[in-house]
Amino acid sequence: MAGHSKFSNIKHRKEAQDSKKSALMGQYVKLAQSAVKMGGSTDPKLNPKLAQVIESAKKSSLGVETIKKLLERMKNKEYKDIMIEVCGPANSIFLVMVDATNQVSARTEVKAAMRKHPVKVSNSPSSLHLFKQQGILYVTPDPERPNLDLEEIAIECEAEDVTKETNEEGQEVIKFLCDPARLSEVKTMLEGRSLTVENFYEQYEPLAPVTPSEAEQKEIDSITEKLENMDSYVEMHTNIEA
Template sequence: MAGHSKFKNIMHRKGAQDKKRSAMFSKLSREITVAAKMGTPDVDMNPRLRLAVNNAKAQSMPKDNIQRAIDKASANEGDDYEEIRYEGYGPGGVALIVEALTDNRNRTATNVRTAFSKNGGNLGASGSVSHGFERLGLIVYPASAGDEEKILEAALEAGAEDIQSGEEEHEIWTAADDLHEVAATLEKALGEAETVKLAWKPNLTVDVGERDAEVLFKLVDALDDDDDVQTVWGNYEVSDEIMEKLG
């Protein structure tokens, strides 16, 4: 899919979220606090916290905000959140996985179900679509980090499993258990990555036409707008032409 990142297409339309920086920072802060509470507030000793902090930095989240989120966990302040995964189908038979952190399971379930039902989707049971995805580690570098040959060589030396290069980005995929080690090795060779996270990679993708894509993006945006929703993954691909039409 030349012309733009498959990761940004399959994950969700990131632009809509980037326009709402305060909401994005709130979600990043929540993940940092949860990661610090579940382990230790030391990023060197807590891989999940290190991931959360690195992703926050990649989104230009101020250092004070990051430290405040860690301090909240150290002081045992703030709400206790649980991780929940929702699965369902969107327009055109697209499979979606919704990851959430919530302090009120009933509220989040109602909001997610409403978003699906109002935007041409159906919320399914746990496991209804995740069998069509792999849980992998994902590391994303901008195209400016180097050409495909340079990135491929560095990725192979670091122990990565696959690399997909486009005009905008290089996506490096690893086994989930190897993510932290591969990311650390790549950082020495290529510098800090734009994204380091656990991801849901579809085994097969669905090509979505313009009409279904328009409704699908409304569904994804509705889910993204919910404070409890952290990430939305899908198995869809939309052509460059349609993406340009829909903005």
């Protein structure tokens, strides 16, 4: 799995319905984070983009409670995103991002969620070299400029690649890839060309995805569900084949 959803892709070999639900939930969490980052407020009354994300989540009956918990934590400046590594069956790796005050509390919460599973929990991720970190930006197409040379724009903004995709709502979006260290810089350059950046984030793509057996997949599904149900859960990336 390489992140979450339409803007951030969860890739578990689950049953189709469970996989879609998990992906959508991660999507809304990511969109809410970006909305707060771009709008500067955790109050949907003061942040129209955040209000739009919450309304979309309500329509999908997914992610609303997770978003509410996230917003409450984001009001507390002492909280920060912390990555915890979980190693599970079939050499599976879960890079779990949680909101916590420090590394110890983050690891403690993850270990508590995993107490019934045969996994190893580490607060110092040692498997990042097995993933490719990728900056991703989604741009809303401009109907008044349908013939934009996207490849030229990508080169000018120092993006690595650009493609057109269709999101979960059937809308066309433009996806730019870039060095994650330059994510904010590329966003600024795109906006400088009067393009609307709808969402941007960092994603971890597995370099060698693993394929669990059916029995291992059941254990992985249970692990995934418990991690996603943690109060401090933000997002997750795994090396599990879709």
